[in-house]
Amino acid sequence: MLRQLISCDGAKCMADLVDILQKEMESGIPSPIPDWYTFSTAPAGGKIGYDRCSNWLGKCYRTEKHDKPQFSRCSACKMAVYCSRECQEYDWKARHKKVCKHVAKQRKSMEHLSAIVGHMP
Secondary structure (H helix, E strand, C coil): HHHHHCCCCCCCCHHHHHHHHHHHHHHCCCCCCCCCCCCCCCCCCCCCCCCCCCCCCCCCEEEECCCCCEEEECCCCCEECCCCCHHHHHHHHHHHHHHHHHHHHHHHHHHHHHHHHHCCC
């Protein structure tokens, strides 16, 4: 969840983020802002949070940056998000291929249901 609230793209690995949280928990004092963190200049409103790369089996910890284009989404299910073609290919073979069609079907069902409910008086 932390990776979705702030862009942690400057962290070298998840351990960097865990170290920050561990120090805060032990001391009870908020940690200083890491040198790698870049403040967002995006206006308020719109989507909240950053997408993180869905290639978690490949140990990709990248999140979107506020000054870069959004990550690309799976064209079939529109749920999986990837920082690069390499991450998409790795995740497809390792995990996403097994769930993509099911996720796409569920998403379409929810969109259809939302449309029906939206037209009710």
